[in-house]
Amino acid sequence: MEKPHILFVDDDADMLRLMALRLQAAGYRVTTAASAEAALAQIGHERPELVISDVRLPGQDGMALFEQLRQRYAGLPVIMLTAHGTIPDAVEAMERGVFCYLTKPFDARVLLDKVAQALSVAAPVQAAQTTETAWRAGIISRSQIMEELLGETRLVAASDASVLVQGESGAGKELLAKAIHRASPRAKGPFVAVNCGAIPEQLLESELFGHIKGAFTGALNNHRGLFQTAHGGTLLLDEIGDMPLPLQVKLLRVLQEKAVRPVGASEAVAVDVRIVSATHRDLDAAIAQGLFREDLYYRLNVVSLTLPPLSERREDIPLLAAHFLAQVAGKYNKPVTGYAPDAMEALLAASWPGNVRQLYNVVEQVCALASAPIIPLGLVQRALRLPAQGILNYNEAKTRFERDYLTQLLKVADGNVTDAARMAGRNRTEFYRLLQKNGLDPALFRQPGEGVAG
Template sequence: MSAIARIVLVDDDPDLLRLLGLRLGAAGYEVEALNSAEAALNALAARRADLLLTDWRLPGMDGLELFEQVRQRYPAMPVILLTAHGTVPDAVEAVSRGVFGYLVKPFDGKALLDKVAQGLSLAGPGRPADQAATGWRSGLVSRSPAMEELLAEARMVAATGASVLLRGESGTGKEVLAKAIHLASPRAGQPFIAVNCGAIPDNLLESELFGHEKGSFTGANARQTGLIQQADGGTLFLDEIGDMPPPLQVKLLRVLQEREVRPVGATRATPVDIRLVSATHRELEALIQEGSFREDLFYRLNVVSLRLPPLAERREDIPLLAAHFLEKIATRYQKAVSGFAADALEYLSAAPWPGNIRQLANVVEQCCVLTTGSLVTLAQVQKAVASEESAIPTLAEAKRQFERDYLERLLRLTGGNVSDAARLADRNRTEFYRLLQKHELTPAAFKLE
């Protein structure tokens, strides 16, 4: 069970204090209700909270002064001010200084709970309630129902030795989930080896995965242990499995069937005990129909299939993820950035995110680097999102695009003649056809009229 979010509530009106405490308590929060700022600081020193909700007008130290004290001591804690109509301009100014938000009296219960939920989403990475900050899912930042259901399935699967196929768009966090499955499994103390099949050139992938003996091919000056053997006893994660060449698919199938691996140039196989988790953003069933992916390997990989939702389907997690990335990046660059302005966070939450979590992380990093104040503003977020839309692609994406452009040039040059194009590329026809299938290129479309 997740821990309950703790809220410190401050108001000198005993009736309002009791009413707000009841509303928040009924919503499932743990509430400590206090009648002064000084009492709130003492309570926070004794036991940290997830959010501070305070009236502006208080005897002695007022709500804004309380916020300044809290920001110095607990910079990641969101603060919500309760204010009267006459102090709205002051409240707006307070937001620019780092207050998460404000509520104008009188307000209804839904407005209160919505604002509190938004504030708690900012405090996400520090809250064991939502992050399970230690343990198998420590790298996963989520509270959305879609992800919670997925993680429940992942934990059940982790306890078995079954092969798992992770599906989902690029940037949805498939490697992070694979690592979580490993950590939740009986193999947690053993190696976790991750390989991106689309990022390693085809002529090197076999040697990287299976290893090789000294002298087995030109340039093999020493024996190399393959990544499959390095994962012995643990988990091997094969990302972008749909990009694996068919000859290596055969060798991988043999490893899974016979539980042994034979390095390139070796005369005998070596026993190996691995748990395989693979991932793809492609439809493997379509690749099977095209003949570029083996059906028997697919069934070996697809014992259990888990789909990671795109970020647009888990928008509740965007504030959590943004705050998580900001905290890590601010620490890395030694920047005193404590959070996002409310309108900036709303913009992030509504953006389309075609690049999913990876794109969000890049945007947050750009914002953090360029921010000079304590809060990331709406203008900075908008600029970073616009810049990210034309950002430099990843190495794997650049490699795929280069390969496709190169094949198109060859086909245009040869008028769609596969034999001539393969000769110019110094590849045999079978391998060249496989490359064309991988990039969904039809030679007939390039024939000269």
């Protein structure tokens, strides 16, 4: 994985060298500039993921640099440093959208903590889309569990096998189905989606298979069904677990014969369609209860892919939150650039029963209500319907405790995973899984200059 890129701006050559070494030792790629003008020139050539700047610079000062960055690169976080700071200066800077404000001399560990927080909420730098990445467009992720799933998805897409996508509501099943289509040989054909649970039974048959004029009251013209519309491409049968049993029988016949008979027609029409199904239901349980046909299940479930809930891919929350904020800020034309650190902590600790869809809704609400460039904790608590005092439910409290506990262990062990795992009474492999689940990187807790062993 490519190292995060930080631009450090200061007119003190010794400070530039020292901080570049410390940040590089912490695992970052660092470029430097001695003035605001030089910094802007560098960013025009290559945009970093974070800017750290002294307030006092020759020519334009650091706040003038920040104002230009905010106008040109709304999602780029900026940390300001000064030897002449006051509380009013800091408050004003934060209100204007500076991520944080540190007064020299500062503790290097504090700066590294702030750097990690700022990078976690930074809007991702948009790279040129290539054929290697276009197929997964819209799927925002950096977690290992999602990367493994996407690797399986790419392999499955190359075949023409029917795929069953399982996962909780709001986890992104339709996005994964679109990725399968785009990565398949059918990518140039149509992608058609239908929610089997959202259409009344008496209309669903006509929607899927079509009808001829006069087939029933109101059938004033011939109607091509979705199977015919998707000919040569992919048809997503979303919420397949909600399909009524009579229609399950007819769908099975279509899959067996590769032809549809429109309602009222005497002849079948051949169709060439790849089927991707999706459900949040337990189909094994539905089969046991007589609510889903076992023979249809095996036709649809040639290959199964399971989307993890957002609570199992918490490393993706900062990335998704930043991505959605950039989208919504553009939609509402609001100069919102990021989240306060405690606001992001609240997002990371939330239980997310509604998964990625709920996260988007929360981001949209806080952006609509925001009156400053940085989203405060209060707005996030309001959108999550959390008490302002921070009282959490049991699962949220458990999640927050686990993350705080792991963070404290890594701090005490200076990022040494073996020592931290020993203190926790867990083996190293299990401890690494816990760190991954909570989006914690041991390298961020190591003292500058330390090795990466452990």
